[in-house]
Amino acid sequence: MNSKVIILDTTLRDGEQALQTSLNTKEKLKIAFCLEKAGVDIMEVGFPISSPGDFKSVQTISKNIKNSKICSLARCIEKDIDIAAEAMSTCDSFRIHIFLATSTLHIESKLRKNFNEIIDMAVFSVKKALRYTDDIEFSCEDASRTTIDNLCRIVEKLIHSGVKTINIPDTVGYSIPNELSYIIKNLLERVPNIHKSIISVHCHNDLGMAVGNSISAIQAGARQIEGTINGIGERAGNTALEEIIMAIKVRKDILGVSTNINHQEIYRTSQIVSRICNMPIPPNKAIVGSNAFSHSSGIHQDGVLKNRENYEIIDPSSIGLKKIKLNLTSRSGRAAIKYYMNEMGYKDSDYNIDKLYIAFLKLADKKGQVFDYDLEALAFINEQQDKSEYFTLKFLSVQSISNNLSTASVTLLCGNKINIESATTNNGPVDAIYQALNRITHFPIILHKFELIAKGKGKDALGQVNILVKYKQRKFHGVGLATDIIQSSAQAMINVLNNIWKAKQVNKNLKNLKK
Ligand code: KIV
Ligand code: ZN
Secondary structure, three states, rough: OOOOOOEEEEEHHHHHHHHHOOOOOHHHHHHHHHHHHHHOOEEEEEEEEHHHHHHHHHHHHHHHHOOOEEEEEOOOOOOHHHHHHOOOOOOEEEEEEEEEEEHHHHHHHHHHOOOHHHHHHHHHHHHOOOOOOOEEEEEEEEEHHHHHHHHHHHHHHHHHHHOOEEEEEOOOOOHHHHHHHHHHHHHHHHOOHHHHHHEEEEEEEEOOHHHHHHHHHHHHHHOEEEEHHHHHOOOOEEEHHHHHHHHHHHHHHHHHEEEEOOOHHHHHHHHHHHHHHHOOOOOOOOOOOOOOOOOHHHHHHHHHHHHHHHHOOOOOOHHHHOOOOOOOOOOOOHHHHHHHHOOOOOOHHHHHOOOOHHHHHHHHHHHHEHHHHHHHHHHHHHHHHOOOOOOEEEEEEEEEEEOOOOOEEEEEEEEEEEEEEEEEOOHHHHHHHHHHHHHHHHEEEEEEEEEEEEEOHHHHHHEEEEEEEEEEEEEEEEEEOOOOOHHHHHHHHHHHHHHHHHHHHHHHHHHHOOO
16 A cells, blocks of 8 residues: 555645635735645645635635645535635646535435435536546545445445545544545445545544544555644634644654655744744643643753653754744844744745844844744734824834723824824723724724734743634734733734725725726
8 A cells, every 4th residue: 555645735725714804915925835835735725616805815825835735625516616716726736625415414404405406416516526637535424323325335436537636534523533534444345446446535623633543544555644734724724734734754663654844844844834824832732832832830940851762753944943042132133134034944035134134123122032933923913003004103112000090091193184083981092992992993893812922932922912803794813912911012002003904995995897
């Protein structure tokens, strides 16, 4: 049996569909470039029929990615397949991923059909898709709750119709490892034409077993693993690819397989996906969490110092994690900034050095020392808060007395006009700022989520505020980063206001076009 495991990344499809606010084309393209650099074999980048935005993203990614195969999702509906093929038409070769539920539960209560009709629909759709590409993947949705006899029956028909990859999704994360390997072994033993296809698994993490299930599927003979970076995805998420990839590498002695992944890109890819998707990585997350390589107890520290292998099974540098350096001060020049950005894997064209340098000097004056991860945060959060934004905070003053009233005064530049407002509340300083801003913009905003996280370690950490608001049935996300958490709270709201303002401009232009 082939010893290569194909990695299909679905961060931009299954991962993205679970985010609180969807990503725009530019953000998706950035992630796609990272995935390409990381060496994923196939990237599933969207479900083009689902919205014009998704179609455009798939189209743009298809034009720009050369070294990973592009794949798009389609239901067993001719129009879905046509639109998926159209979105990827600029690729030399592409994959269409068709799915249809096969469990009795889904067939009867969701699709209201019988199993013979399911087989007919599946075979018909495969024939339609074969007009566009010979690379068809078929997912038997809810496969882990499908009877093994039915699964074997449909899989044989699908392979006979020309399907090259049979995907066995554990759609609701219900399976346990030996159940999934039982399914794979049965397919390999009972389906006569199984050798003409690759068996793939796609596991969800509802019982926390997505990675364990995927590993046991590999041991049973699956040779494609689907998952997402940092395990983002529906509900409890999907198989975390960085975990699977490192398990395959570290336990080659047992698993005897390998991937085409460039391991050095794992850490950076994880950081970028987390930042763009606004999904913080828990500190104890395997492989990429901030504590994954730090040793707290005295006995462990002593053991690691004597021999790293006593308590470390992975060399942090093998996933591209560089040691933290702290010799950047306000006396450091642009060359040093560029050097550290480069060390972290960023090209000059990934960020704006002029803007980054100004932000760095401000931070260095406040903190004394700036760490490499601070630079990363400044480069990309500043990027979202461009100087060309409509709303700019010119001045902020806050007075807060414990158990009493808080007052905020803001000076906000709106286009070319300066507005000054203040507000007083007994809900604390952040609420006072948000009320004062609201008196200027009058946007009917409802704050849904406010989250404060420390970027960096100890007292030198930066405070990052992530907020989510509802504005006229739409959700908008904002992020602010500063040494002072009151300042980052204000910046996060200004970021939201600018995002709303941009959306209003797009709406206006659309209305003008229709006139
Ligand atoms: O979880 C699932 O079943 C899916 C399919 C579309 C593959 O995401
Ligand atoms: Zn899924």
